[in-house]
Amino acid sequence: MPMRVKVLDKKVSLRTCCICRTKKPKYELQRFVWQDGKIQEDPGQTLPGRGAYCCTDVHCAELLTSKTKKWKRLFRL
Secondary structure, eight states, X not given: OOOEEEETTEXXXXXXXXXXXXXXXXXXXXXXXXXXXXXXXXXXXXXXXXXXXXXXXXXXXXXXXXXHHHHHHHTTO
């Protein structure tokens, strides 16, 4: 169940970066999904399938694409 923070009477969903493990609001993170045998960025956060959230930091995004051992756990392959 996602954690939520109440900000000005609006609930904001928190997600955790799969690389650095920092918790941020959902709209501050990039979502990635497993499609057609590879990782694909989901800018609209609407693609079907299990998603993994990653910081907008370039370092975290590079580690996500390079660490193939994490993919099995993240996307439940």
